[in-house]
Amino acid sequence: MVTKNTTIHKFKLWFTITLGVLLLFISFIASLSVGAYSIDFSQVLAALFTNDGSKAASIIQTIRLPRAVVGLIIGACLAIAGSIMQSITNNPLASPQIFGVNAGASLMVVIGVVLFPDLAPNTLVYFAFLGAAFGGAVVYYMASTGGGMTPVKLALAGITVHLFLSSLIEGIVLFNETSTEDVLFWLAGGIDGRNWGDVQLLLPWTLAGVLTAMILSKSLTILSLGDDLAKGLGQNIGLIRGASAVLVIILAGVSVAVAGPIGFIGLMIPNIVRSLIGSDYRLVIPISALFGAVLLTGADVISRYIAFPAESPVGIVTALIGAPFFLYLARKGGRSS
Amino acid sequence: MKWTVRLLTIAVILVLAACGSSEEGQEIESDEATGSNNSEETQSEENSGSEETRVIQHEMGETEISGQPENVVALEFSFVDNLASLGVTPIGIADDNDKERIIEPIQEKIGEYTSVGTRKQPSLEVISSLQPDLIIADMKRHKDIYDQLSEIAPTIILPSLAADYEGIIDSFETVSKAMGMEEKGAEVLAEHKDKMETLRSQVPEDEDRTVLPAVVADSGYYAHNMESYTGSLLESIGLKNAIQSGDDRYNKINLEQVVEFNPDVMFHMLSGEQTVVDEWKENELYQDVSAVKNGEVHQVDRNMWSRFRGLISSEKILEDAISYLYE
Numbered sequence: 227m228v229t230k231n232t233t234i235h236k237f238k239l240w241f242t243i244t245l246g247v248l249l250l251f252i253s254f255i256a257s258l259s260v261g262a263y264s265i266d267f268s269q270v271l272a273a274l275f276t277n278d279g280s281k282a283a284s285i286i287q288t289i290r291l292p293r294a295v296v297g298l299i300i301g302a303c304l305a306i307a308g309s310i311m312q313s314i315t316n317n318p319l320a321s322p323q324i325f326g327v328n329a330g331a332s333l334m335v336v337i338g339v340v341l342f343p344d345l346a347p348n349t350l351v352y353f354a355f356l357g358a359a360f361g362g363a364v365v366y367y368m369a370s371t372g373g374g375m376t377p378v379k380l381a382l383a384g385i386t387v388h389l390f391l392s393s394l395i396e397g398i399v400l401f402n403e404t405s406t407e408d409v410l411f412w413l414a415g416g417i418d419g420r421n422w423g424d425v426q427l428l429l430p431w432t433l434a435g436v437l438t439a440m441i442l443s444k445s446l447t448i449l450s451l452g453d454d455l456a457k458g459l460g461q462n463i464g465l466i467r468g469a470s471a472v473l474v475i476i477l478a479g480v481s482v483a484v485a486g487p488i489g490f491i492g493l494m495i496p497n498i499v500r501s502l503i504g505s506d507y508r509l510v511i512p513i514s515a516l517f518g519a520v521l522l523t524g525a526d527v528i529s530r531y532i533a534f535p536a537e538s539p540v541g542i543v544t545a546l547i548g549a550p551f552f553l554y555l556a557r558k559g560g561r562s563s
Numbered sequence: 564m565k566w567t568v569r570l571l572t573i574a575v576i577l578v579l580a581a582c583g584s585s586e587e588g589q590e591i592e593s594d595e596a597t598g599s600n601n602s603e604e605t606q607s608e609e610n611s612g613s614e615e616t617r618v619i620q621h622e623m624g625e626t627e628i629s630g631q632p633e634n635v636v637a638l639e640f641s642f643v644d645n646l647a648s649l650g651v652t653p654i655g656i657a658d659d660n661d662k663e664r665i666i667e668p669i670q671e672k673i674g675e676y677t678s679v680g681t682r683k684q685p686s687l688e689v690i691s692s693l694q695p696d697l698i699i700a701d702m703k704r705h706k707d708i709y710d711q712l713s714e715i716a717p718t719i720i721l722p723s724l725a726a727d728y729e730g731i732i733d734s735f736e737t738v739s740k741a742m743g744m745e746e747k748g749a750e751v752l753a754e755h756k757d758k759m760e761t762l763r764s765q766v767p768e769d770e771d772r773t774v775l776p777a778v779v780a781d782s783g784y785y786a787h788n789m790e791s792y793t794g795s796l797l798e799s800i801g802l803k804n805a806i807q808s809g810d811d812r813y814n815k816i817n818l819e820q821v822v823e824f825n826p827d828v829m830f831h832m833l834s835g836e837q838t839v840v841d842e843w844k845e846n847e848l849y850q851d852v853s854a855v856k857n858g859e860v861h862q863v864d865r866n867m868w869s870r871f872r873g874l875i876s877s878e879k880i881l882e883d884a885i886s887y888l889y890e
Binding site for chain 1: 683684781782783814815816817818819820822823835836837839842846847848851
């Protein structure tokens with residue numbers, strides 16, 4: 227680790243964590259407070275702990291709270307997935323979206339919904355996993371041919387696969403006209419209407435994923451120093467990469483299964499976090515999770531204002547913020563962290 | 564030498580291109596010439612009858628139509644309704660490849676027809692194979708293919724998808740004018756207005772309950788506000804819509820908003836087996852909504868209530884609504 231400026235480094239670390247927790251609190255409360263039905267701030271706080279039988283309490287507890295929680299969980303999942311991907315590919319542009327993981331998962335979910343309309347969400351998740359694996363594999367293969375994966379190659383391969391898979395999705399949607407409205411909104415990615423059932427679905431996969439990520443985090447840090455160095459230090463690169471890939475598929479897959487393909491969180495957050503606290507993945511992963519949760523929840527609050535009081539997909543807001551960020555990263559030359 | 568060759572090649576290409584386009588132009592011109600010759604002939608032949616060339620104003624400009632079109636292609640359901648009211652069977656309908664979408668009262672009125680595909684993407688080939696003499700298309704869906712449609716037959720573009728009840732009446736009048744059946748059209752319209760008056764009288768003066776028509780699907784609850792076709796129709800007989808604002812006519816709303824609007828009567832058009840309402844039913848907030856509490860949630864046919872926007876269907880919608888509310 228960096229031995230110079232350790233004090234400054236520590237300060238930055240604690241500052242970042244505190245900032246993250248503060249923002250988390252603010253966006254969480256905001257998520258509970260904003261909605262068509264106006265509710266006082268005091269009622270919001272009260273409803274978190276008790277149920278006084280009022281409409282306000284019901285709304286908070288059954289509609290807004292699960293939505294906020296889903297936002298936190300999925301934001302964290304996507305950010306962790308992104309940070310893992312950036313670590314194993316040594317490429318700051320890597321993210322579930324760029325890697326076609328989102329698009330692949332979406333395609334399989336759409337196929338699942340169209341072929342088996344009565345499928346339970348718990349089973350739909352496996353479609354998402356399959357699709358995520360498929361999308362990621364194709365992009366990885368395409369980006370690695372011709373000697374090494376440069377950031378630019380990755381971006382090109384990723385966008386190509388994303389567009390191709392999106393066209394397949396749109397084709398399926400077009401030919402199943404009844405499902406059109408059902409799917410279009412979902413394809414932009416949104417967490418409106420998520421309930422406690424979705425939280426139940428997410429929790430086991432997320433916990434398993436986060437746990438595994440933390441176990442892997444030390445290896446990921448060593449891996450980011452370069453393949454040769456890592457091998458020299460006794461790391462089993464193949465195993466680490468394989469386990470990480472499975473992890474990404476699970477985290478991104480379950481997010482897409484619940485909320486559709488939400489983009490740019492996995493891209494932005496790890497880069498921002500690494501620029502603040504360095505590349506120790508034992509820290510990057512949990513702090514990315516923290517800020518990922520903040521970003522998604524905050525974006526969700528903002529998305530409610532686009533066409534208030536009607537719902538808008540949160541994917542719009544993340545894209546609005548994320549696309550310029552992506553351009554900035556790509557222009558920087560894609561220097562690996 | 565090399566440059567001369569290149570210049571020559573470019574020149575040859577340009578000449579070929581110009582030849583090609585002017586040939587096409589000549590072809591089209593000669594087609595149009597024969598076309599207008601034909602109509603002139605028809606005019607001079609059948610001048611004894613009530614044939615004339617009418618100029619119909621529509622959303623994309625003006626179209627000339629002569630005589631009484633016999634082979635009409637309708638690219639939206641509201642136009643099918645309009646034609647059926649006039650007693651005309653269209654030769655082709657964009658029925659989304661599903662004959663079941665044509666509601667019963669209209670199925671009985673019209674006979675066999677040929678499907679020209681989906682309303683979103685009608686097949687131009689099938690349309691032209693039917694050799695129509697009039698095409699009626701929707702402003703929102705088909706304005707981009709207006710030119711291509713016009714090459715097949717005289718085409719008029721009217722608002723259908725984005726029209727409210729008043730707009731549908733206007734479209735009906737234009738359709739009857741285009742068909743050269745203005746008299747019959749006026750008759751039918753008068754009958755319709757009478758029927759609407761009768762239906763309106765069945766709604767008590769002091770009816771102040773709010774209604775909410777909505778399409779309910781797996782992905783969400785799409786409410787039709789007071790400017791939508793169904794909403795404006797119900798409003799026209801005194802049934803106030805629960806949503807009195809909003810830029811879009813069809814908004815996806817969540818449970819919180821339904822609680823906020825608290826409609827007294829809900830008309831749900833089902834899209835799919837499983838819908839969000841099935842999830843909401845387990846939430847006490849939903850059960851507290853006025854319409855649910857009072858057992859005034861009615862499932863209605865989406866084809867009738869939303870897809871077919873015309874005189875016949877609007878009468879049926881109101882008959883249905885009144886029987887749900889007052890019988």
